[in-house]
Amino acid sequence: xxxxxxxxxxxxxxxxxxxxxxxxxxxxxxxxxxxxxxxxxxxxxxxxxxxxxxxxxxxxxxxxxxxxxxxxxxxxxxxxxxxxxxxxxxxxxxxxxxxxxxxxxxxxxxxxxxxxxxxxxxxxxxxxxxxxxxxxxxxxxxxxxxxxxxxxxxxxxxxxxxxxxxxxxxxxxxxxxxxxxxxxxxxxxxxxxxxxxxxxxxxxxxxxxxxxxxxxxxxxxxxxxxxxxxxxxxxxxxxxxxxxxxxxxxxxxxxxxxxxxxxxxxxxxxxxxxxxxxxxxxxxxxxxxxxxxxxxxxxxxxxxxxxxxxxxxxxxxxxxxxxxxxxxxxxxxxxxxxxxxxxxxxxxxxxxxx
Numbered sequence: 001x002x003x004x005x006x007x008x009x010x011x012x013x014x015x016x017x018x019x020x021x022x023x024x025x026x027x028x029x030x031x032x033x034x035x036x037x038x039x040x041x042x043x044x045x046x047x048x049x050x051x052x053x054x055x056x057x058x059x060x061x062x063x064x065x066x067x068x069x070x071x072x073x074x075x076x077x078x079x080x081x082x083x084x085x086x087x088x089x090x091x092x093x094x095x096x097x098x099x100x101x102x103x104x105x106x107x108x109x110x111x112x113x114x115x116x117x118x119x120x121x122x123x124x125x126x127x128x129x130x131x132x133x134x135x136x137x138x139x140x141x142x143x144x145x146x147x148x149x150x151x152x153x154x155x156x157x158x159x160x161x162x163x164x165x166x167x168x169x170x171x172x173x174x175x176x177x178x179x180x181x182x183x184x185x186x187x188x189x190x191x192x193x194x195x196x197x198x199x200x201x202x203x204x205x206x207x208x209x210x211x212x213x214x215x216x217x218x219x220x221x222x223x224x225x226x227x228x229x230x231x232x233x234x235x236x237x238x239x240x241x242x243x244x245x246x247x248x249x250x251x252x253x254x255x256x257x258x259x260x261x262x263x264x265x266x267x268x269x270x271x272x273x274x275x276x277x278x279x280x281x282x283x284x285x286x287x288x289x290x291x292x293x294x295x296x297x298x299x300x301x302x303x304x305x306x307x308x309x310x311x312x313x314x315x316x317x318x319x320x321x322x323x324x325x326x327x328x329x330x331x332x333x334x335x336x337x338x339x340x341x342x343x344x345x346x347x348x349x350x351x352x353x354x
């Protein structure tokens with residue numbers, strides 16, 4: 001770090017320039033603007049238009065009551081509050097919409113960009129918490145399905161694994177050792193994931209995971225207290241009532257998907273997606289299915305538009321991309337393509353007029 005011990009011999013003009021540079025580095029452009037601007041109201045309006053909320057807030061809060069534009073500056077405070085609130089709500093909608101479409105990276109990037117603008121926003125922090133919880137649940141459901149499939153395979157092939165143990169070749173011994181080690185790992189992984197689902201009160205997965213863990217352990221241990229609790233929950237009257245409700249939701253979701261399969265209309269698919277997304281906690285299989293369908297249509301539409309664009313068929317490319325826009329209105333790549341083709345069409349139209 002540079003030393004300030006030589007301050008005494010620096011000319012005053014140099015020190016004023018250096019001080020301004022330090023302000024710029026430490027506090028950003030907002031402090032320098034506050035010191036040098038002749039029209040602070042216009043600077044605040046510009047910051048608001050650019051959604052540079054930190055700068056706008058700083059300029060408003062730092063303006064002295066002796067400033068000649070003080071009243072008009074303070075009048076912008078309530079407008080800024082409304083704009084920040086609208087921005088936070090928009091980011092919340094866009095982030096969770098991207099997550100529902102399976103665009104997890106884009107969802108995090110959208111939220112990260114917004115948080116850079118509003119680092120202390122409680123609303124954006126709440127959105128991040130909702131996003132992380134949703135992603136954690138989806139991840140746990142996917143891992144659960146994989147571990148259950150792997151564990152059942154090992155349980156069903158116990159005879160073959162024991163046969164390997166009786167053979168004398170080194171290859172058979174290595175294979176048996178690998179499978180035995182993996183079996184022991186699965187016992188722990190299934191148990192830990194079962195405990196996680198118990199905290200979510202997902203008793204069906206809890207019971208599946210814990211009972212399979214106990215089966216693979218093969219040590220004669222009785223069912224754990226948590227496994228018994230899950231079993232009791234699955235047979236309770238309230239659970240049966242809940243399952244009836246889930247079945248009705250599943251029937252409705254299947255009917256909506258059936259309508260889409262019959263019509264092939266994207267609007268029918270989106271209607272099914274909206275319903276399933278609202279009940280994603282209980283319709284996770286259908287949620288994954290409709291997400292994959294939307295992703296397939298999105299990829300196909302992006303490719304179709306790109307091919308048309310490469311052929312110079314710009315209007316058709318625009319139409320192809322606009323057709324898939326309702327799937328994910330905030331899709332970054334799609335919006336960039338629409339902006340690009342829009343500029344090309346505007347330029348062509350201008351050339352034709354000339």
